[in-house]
Amino acid sequence: MVHLNYTNPWVSPYMEFQRLKHHPMVAELLEGGKRIAYGARAISEGGWQSIPKLTFPGGALLGCSAGLVNVPRIKGNHNAMLSGIEAAEAAAAAIAAGRAGDELVAYEAALRSGPVAKDLRRARNMKPLWAKFGMLASLGLGGFDMWVANLTGWNPLGTVKHGKNDAKATGVAGNYAPIDYPKPDGKLSFDRLTNVAFSATNHEESQPCHLQLADPEIPIAVNLPTYGEPAQRYCPAGVYEVLETAEGPKFQINFQNCVHCKTCDIKDPSENITWTTPQGGDGPNYPNM
């Protein structure tokens, strides 16, 4: 996992992972193994303070879509299941009452007052402390706050607010040295494009691009000179490229490769990219993940 509030725009989360696999303690576990699948995903880890409004007419956000992961436990499937139960109960009650297409307000009320709320409220200061002061402060201060809350139900630090969003946390490229990542060896580490083939992602080519730019000029006019256009590095599928052409640099979006991790929607420093749903259920196919 790479926290997307990283500041150095030269960081490539993908290449950090490839490099990690060569650490002796990791490499000895992987030695002799076979690559069978590839995928990537952004985890909504803002916790209690970041849960959005959960319902809209005819639908609701559950599980990871609602950001119900408990960061210190690195676990969200318990809350995903609980939110599923609460949403199903609210939907069943709505159907029994002859309602359809309205908002399941009972689901949101149950989630915000039930076991999911209890679990997330206790751990609510871990992530903001981590983002502001680093891992050690989070483990120390945040751990103290969480364990007092576990024992008494009261958080001594109250509710710590999140600071900048992940896009705004990105620093200016000129303030950091570019990172020279080792070349993948094809045994433990692999280049992005051959890995993308193992995600079995598929998008019918003639459909409109599902990655939409609010302003198509921004990648070259703003992001490239200021941030070295980090989309080239934060995207784990190599979707975004800056091509050198006779007319100057050109921004290219290879949307067919997208593995739907949503990182671009979160991390683009200009907040210029919106991930939209592609047609017909196109996208990665993760049968074993």
Ligand code: SF4
């Ligand atoms: S284009 Fe965006 S959503 Fe698709 S793989 Fe790249 S970063 Fe993830």
